[in-house]
Amino acid sequence: MRVYNFAAGPSTLPLEVLKQAQEEFLDFAGTGMSVTEISHRDKAYGAVVTEAEALVRELLKVPDDYAVIFVQGGASQQFAAVPLNLMHSGKADYIVTGNFAKKAWEEGKIYGQANKIGDSSDKVYTYIPDIDKLTYTEGADYLHITSNNTIFGTRYPEFPKCKAPLVADMSSEIFSREINVADFGVIYAGAQKNLAPAGVTIVIAKRALIQDPLPICPTMLKWKVQDENGSLYNTPPAFSIYMANLVLRNLKAKGGVKAMNEADEYKAALLYDFIDNSKLYKNNVVKKFRSIMNVPFVTGSEELDAKFVAEAKKAGLVSLKGHRLVGGMRASIYNAMPVEGVKALIDFMKKFERENG
Numbered sequence: 001m002r003v004y005n006f007a008a009g010p011s012t013l014p015l016e017v018l019k020q021a022q023e024e025f026l027d028f029a030g031t032g033m034s035v036t037e038i039s040h041r042d043k044a045y046g047a048v049v050t051e052a053e054a055l056v057r058e059l060l061k062v063p064d065d066y067a068v069i070f071v072q073g074g075a076s077q078q079f080a081a082v083p084l085n086l087m088h089s090g091k092a093d094y095i096v097t098g099n100f101a102k103k104a105w106e107e108g109k110i111y112g113q114a115n116k117i118g119d120s121s122d123k124v125y126t127y128i129p130d131i132d133k134l135t136y137t138e139g140a141d142y143l144h145i146t147s148n149n150t151i152f153g154t155r156y157p158e159f160p161k162c163k164a165p166l167v168a169d170m171s172s173e174i175f176s177r178e179i180n181v182a183d184f185g186v187i188y189a190g191a192q193k194n195l196a197p198a199g200v201t202i203v204i205a206k207r208a209l210i211q212d213p214l215p216i217c218p219t220m221l222k223w224k225v226q227d228e229n230g231s232l233y234n235t236p237p238a239f240s241i242y243m244a245n246l247v248l249r250n251l252k253a254k255g256g257v258k259a260m261n262e263a264d265e266y267k268a269a270l271l272y273d274f275i276d277n278s279k280l281y282k283n284n285v286v287k288k289f290r291s292i293m294n295v296p297f298v299t300g301s302e303e304l305d306a307k308f309v310a311e312a313k314k315a316g317l318v319s320l321k322g323h324r325l326v327g328g329m330r331a332s333i334y335n336a337m338p339v340e341g342v343k344a345l346i347d348f349m350k351k352f353e354r355e356n357g
């Protein structure tokens, strides 16, 4: 039996995609080989990378002067790639809105002066600092933000406007809302939250910004090199890119990012409304900063939280345990989570509240 999987990442993927992958697993595109066995220099595989890139461009309306590349090492590797490609004057700004944002900032400090100009740790990252009241560093090479904070369940309702190029880690929300790519210098996202299995990270970068990586930047982390080689500088994470391509096709067939956003907003509203109107459950995030992808909630009793997670699992609702930094529960309701899954969760929450409230 397939369960409803609320894991934060790796996370649930569209069932249609999993079935298609299963169907063509032994014979990919008439090659008589699995996509995991074929050379990445084979034409049939090259077509996958080309199509995936084209779909990212189409679905996010990426301007032509931006590179779209697929790389390895996860979003965490990009924490280093960002300064290594961009930190020419040796200083950059960071807004620390969660654990991953903090890690990105700490990685930035290895390579230069990484200024933390905003920080919401005083209230356990339950809000996003006021972007109009921050002091941006004059001459900074970039400003780094984490657009959706996976662990704490917050997102930027709008993005900072500053002179320095904006770099955004969108790992846990890419393709869930429309964005204007031209407002960003660089966007990156590990695929295993909202797009594909782990193993591939998408980088979208304004080409003019990435022509001159720092001399110490490893070749593999040079976005320019990856761009010039069409993401095939070395052996790519072939299966993950193939799966990403299937998910992107699926997303396009479902109406693209706008349609997906409407579905995601709807699912999130159902869950937040229920939580806000219940006596047992509470979400501590300031309302206007609530994520539509990751919804943490607590009962107020650690014992009850543990019971909730265990009983939910028995009811086919899995991976609801909150991150160890927050405790309680977290429902990650990414693009691939059907509305039926959210409704099943709410029904379970009602029942649990009746029995334990």
Ligand SMILES: *Cc1c(COP(=O)(O)O)cnc(C)c1O
Residues within 6 Å of the ligand: 009, 073, 074, 075, 076, 077, 100, 146, 148, 149, 150, 169, 170, 171, 172, 190, 191, 193
């Ligand atoms: C999961 C996540 C990461 C880390 O991704 P890895 O691919 O495991 O390195 C970084 N940033 C955000 C926002 C995430 O959600």
